[in-house]
Structure formats: structure tokens, C-alpha cells
Amino acid sequence: MSLIVRVFSLMLLLLCSHSWAVNSVKGVRIWHAPDNTRLVLDLANAPSHKVKRLSNPSRLEIELAGVNSLNIGAVTGDSPLVKRVYASRTPSAATAVVIELSFPVSDSIFSLPPSPPYGHRLVVDLKAQGSASSASQGAPVSSAKPAPVVSQPAQSATSSRVTGRDIIIAIDAGHGGQDPGAVGPKGTHEKIITQSVSRQLAAMINKQPGLKAVLTRTGDYYIHPNKRPEIARQKQADLLISIHADAVQNRKAHGASVWVLSMRRATTEVGRMLEQTEQHSELLGGVAEVIKDSANERYLAQTVLDLSMNHSMVTGFEVAKEVLREMSTVAHLHKKEPQAASLAVLKAPDIPSILVETGFISNYNEERLLKDPNHQHKLAQAIFRAVKGYFEKSPPADSLFAAHKNNGRSVPTVMPTAQNRSTAVASSGNRTHKVKRGESLSRVAKQYGVSMAELRRHNNLKSDNILIGQVLRIP
Numbered sequence: 071m072s073l074i075v076r077v078f079s080l081m082l083l084l085l086c087s088h089s090w091a092v093n094s095v096k097g098v099r100i101w102h103a104p105d106n107t108r109l110v111l112d113l114a115n116a117p118s119h120k121v122k123r124l125s126n127p128s129r130l131e132i133e134l135a136g137v138n139s140l141n142i143g144a145v146t147g148d149s150p151l152v153k154r155v156y157a158s159r160t161p162s163a164a165t166a167v168v169i170e171l172s173f174p175v176s177d178s179i180f181s182l183p184p185s186p187p188y189g190h191r192l193v194v195d196l197k198a199q200g201s202a203s204s205a206s207q208g209a210p211v212s213s214a215k216p217a218p219v220v221s222q223p224a225q226s227a228t229s230s231r232v233t234g235r236d237i238i239i240a241i242d243a244g245h246g247g248q249d250p251g252a253v254g255p256k257g258t259h260e261k262i263i264t265q266s267v268s269r270q271l272a273a274m275i276n277k278q279p280g281l282k283a284v285l286t287r288t289g290d291y292y293i294h295p296n297k298r299p300e301i302a303r304q305k306q307a308d309l310l311i312s313i314h315a316d317a318v319q320n321r322k323a324h325g326a327s328v329w330v331l332s333m334r335r336a337t338t339e340v341g342r343m344l345e346q347t348e349q350h351s352e353l354l355g356g357v358a359e360v361i362k363d364s365a366n367e368r369y370l371a372q373t374v375l376d377l378s379m380n381h382s383m384v385t386g387f388e389v390a391k392e393v394l395r396e397m398s399t400v401a402h403l404h405k406k407e408p409q410a411a412s413l414a415v416l417k418a419p420d421i422p423s424i425l426v427e428t429g430f431i432s433n434y435n436e437e438r439l440l441k442d443p444n445h446q447h448k449l450a451q452a453i454f455r456a457v458k459g460y461f462e463k464s465p466p467a468d469s470l471f472a473a474h475k476n477n478g479r480s481v482p483t484v485m486p487t488a489q490n491r492s493t494a495v496a497s498s499g500n501r502t503h504k505v506k507r508g509e510s511l512s513r514v515a516k517q518y519g520v521s522m523a524e525l526r527r528h529n530n531l532k533s534d535n536i537l538i539g540q541v542l543r544i545p
């Protein structure tokens with residue numbers, strides 16, 4: 071009996087000591103995205119906090135229970151919304167972290183449990199009130215590359231002029247900010263790989279007349295997976311490509327795979343693990359948003375029956391097959407067929423979407439490959455060829471690609487690589503090039519491996535001056 075009492079009191083003591091645990095702030099990380107700022111307090115233990123919103127100057131005072139030290143460690147990153155972060159004592163002698171703001175903002179504050187590589191965290195999301203204000207406050211509105219202007223052909227263009235809109239490809243670099251994604255055995259963060267491949271792919275797409283790339287994230291910051299298709303929709307994307315790198319317990323697993331939206335849950339083990347990764351980043355990133363989205367989930371389930379969904383799925387599947395075909399020339403394939411999954415980033419019912427797992431970062435060899443800029447370039451090229459190839463075959467009706475197809479000629483290519491040979495041959499003697507901003511006659515000549523003199527002769531040019539939108543016949 072007395073033993074039971076003793077054990078019980080020991081348990082009580084343990085419980086009490088836990089709830090009175092001394093806490094400390096180990097550091098502050100600030101991530102600024104174009105339309106919001108996330109500030110993360112790294113803590114030794116689970117936080118117990120109270121928030122006061124004060125003015126003159128605008129600031130958030132976050133009182134933390136159990137914190138005695140006024141040292142808040144290193145502050146990394148900055149934001150136009152945050153003036154400074156410092157520790158202070160409240161009138162009741164408690165320690166508080168004060169976030170002094172540049173102007174009043176709306177906030178959302180929540181704690182997150184440990185999730186490697188991070189421990190206990192208190193997350194402070196800040197948003198400028200009224201999206202226009204963030205621009206006037208000097209926040210980078212969008213650091214995305216300025217879109218290539220869809221230039222109209224010059225008035226003097228020959229009969230070979232063709233017009234049509236650009237096909238918009240949204241490229242989504244997986245993870246970002248405080249969500250590193252998978253971490254390789256040598257410590258490589260997935261978010262770094264995805265950003266590098268995405269940027270290279272975007273650059274290739276933007277060089278191709280008739281295609282235009284938009285990036286869902288343009289820097290190292292976090293965007294919730296559910297938000298990514300929304301950004302693609304705002305940009306009126308014809309296709310969404312999400313770039314990731316795989317990870318599993320089994321270090322031997324290797325190779326690339328491509329995932330498409332599925333109406334039923336993914337059936338394979340890898341599929342389940344992939345989904346867990348996404349759930350994981352939801353947990354890491356935006357607890358509030360997960361709750362907000364339950365209604366959205368239902369809505370999406372209903373629209374699954376929509377015809378646009380079917381179109382998106384068919385398109386996504388066809389693009390996925392092209393991507394696998396091209397990727398097989400530069401990388402080992404983990405799965406030879408597109409895999410079906412139910413992932414937040416693949417949930418847009420109206421936008422054909424695919425998710426490319428570029429390889430297994432959990433595999434020693436592939437971690438090294440994925441870090442290699444040369445290999446990243448090859449991966450981006452393979453995806454680019456697949457996208458271009460698909461839209462040459464099945465262009466949207468009002469696109470430049472469709473106009474070229476109807477004219478019986480292929481879209482001028484800017485990357486005469488081995489894999490583009492078929493298009494180059496098909497269009498030999500009938501190649502054209504529409505001049506884009508910043509291009510000179512010498513650059514176009516170099517691009518197609520012809521001399522400037524040949525180019526001048528072939529196009530009856532009196533000088534080396536060319537106009538944006540002018541269509542040149544390539545000898």
C-alpha cells in the first residue's frame with residue numbers, strides 16, 4: 071500500500087516538475103514570403119504563452135512561462151514587417167519576447183511539437199493588413215522573373231507570322247523556409263534541390279517561345295501545400311509541376327518517379343510514405359490552415375466528379391508519361407509508370423498537375439547526384455523536353471503552339487539538343503524564330519548554328535537590326 075502511495079506521489083512530483091519545466095529561448099528565425107512573415111521561436115521545452123498586442127510602437131509581447139533568462143539567442147533572417155526582436159520583463163516580472171513591428175499587422179500564433187531537425191517551437195505568423203500595404207512598405211512583391219512579353223509580330227512580318235498566347239507552366243519547388251523536406255544521409259535538404267531544379271526548369275521554359283513559367287515560390291520560404299495550387303490558379307496555369315526528392319527508411323531505394331492525382335488513395339507503400347511526408351510538412355508548417363481547410367477538402371471531393379477534373383487527370387497522366395520517358399534518358403526510374411496519389415499539391419481539380427520525385431535523397435549515391443548542378447540541369451532539361459513535347463502534340467486551342475501546329479510547322483526550338491532532333495528534322499527547311507526581347511541577330515544566328523550572313527540573306531535583311539516579335543526564317 072505504502073509503495074503504491076509512494077509511486078503515486080513520485081508520479082505527481084514528475085508531473086508537477088514537468089509542468090513547471092524551466093524553458094528557454096534558443097533562437098529566433100524569421101522567414102519573409104511575398105505576402106507574409108513567419109517568425110519561429112525555438113524553445114527548449116513546450117511553450118506556455120500569453121500574448122499582448124500593444125501600440126506606440128506596434129508590438130507583440132509574448133510572455134513565456136518558465137523562461138528566466140533575458141537572452142533570446144541568435145536572430146536569423148529579417149522582414150520588412152519586423153523592426154526588432156528583444157526580450158523584456160513584464161510588470162509581473164515574467165520574461166517576454168517582444169516583436170516590434172514596422173506597422174500594425176494581423177497575427178496568428180501557435181506552438182508546434184518537435185519534428186526533426188527542429189525542437190519545440192512557437193510560430194508567429196504576421197500578415198500586413200490589406201495586401202496592397204505590403205508593397206508600399208517595401209516588401210518584395212514578387213521576385214519572380216519578369217514574364218517574357220508576348221510580343222506582337224512586327225508590322226513588316228512576312229506571311230509566316232503566327233500568334234497565340236503563351237502556355238503557362240506553374241513550377242512548384244517543394245518545401246522551403248522552415249520546412250526542409252527530406253534530409254539526406256549527408257544532411258542535404260530537399261528544399262535546396264527542389265529550388266535549384268525548379269529555377270533551371272523555369273529558365274528553360276522562359277526561353278522557349280510560346281511557353282511561360284511561373285514559380286509558386288521564388289525564394290527559401292514556406293508555402294502550405296494547399297496554397298500552391300491556388301497560386302497556380304491565380305497565374306492561370308495550364309500545368310502545375312511540383313518538384314520533390316524522395317526519402318524512405320530503406321537507403322537502397324533509388325530512382326525517379328512521377329505522381330499524378332488519383333481519385334482513390336494511393337495503394338503502394340511508397341505512396342503512403344509520400345503522403346505522410348506531405349502531412350508531415352502540414353504539421354510543420356500551418357496547423358491553423360489544416361483546420362481551415364476541412365471544408366475545402368469536402369468541396370474538392372465533390373468536384374472530383376467534375377468534367378474539368380477528368381480533363382486535368384487525363385492531361386496530367388499524359389504529361390507524366392512524357393516526363394518519365396524523358397527522365398529515363400538521364401536517371402534511373404524507381405517506377406516506370408505514373409503513380410497515383412492523393413496529395414495536397416495535386417488536388418487542383420481544374421489544373422493538370424504532376425509531382426516529380428527527382429530521386430531518393432535518402433540514398434547515398436542519389437543524394438550526391440541530386441546535389442550535382444550538372445545532374446540538376448539534366449533533370450530540368452528532361453522535364454522541359456517532356457513539357458514542350460506534350461504541348462506540341464496537344465496545345466491549348468488559343469496558344470502559339472496551336473497556331474504553329476495548324477500552320478504545319480513545329481514551334482521554333484531554342485534548345486537544339488539530341489532529344490530535340492525529331493522536331494528539328496521535322497521542321498528542317500521550314501524553321502522560324504520569333505525575336506524576343508534582348509535578342510540580337512548574332513545571338514539568334516549562334517542559337518541555330520548559322521552565320522549572320524546566311525540569316526541576313528535568307529530573310530532579305532538590309533541591316534543587323536531586328537525587332538521584337540519579328541519572325542525570322544532559319545536557313
Ligand SMILES: [Zn+2]
Binds near residue numbers: 244251260
Ligand atoms: Zn517533398
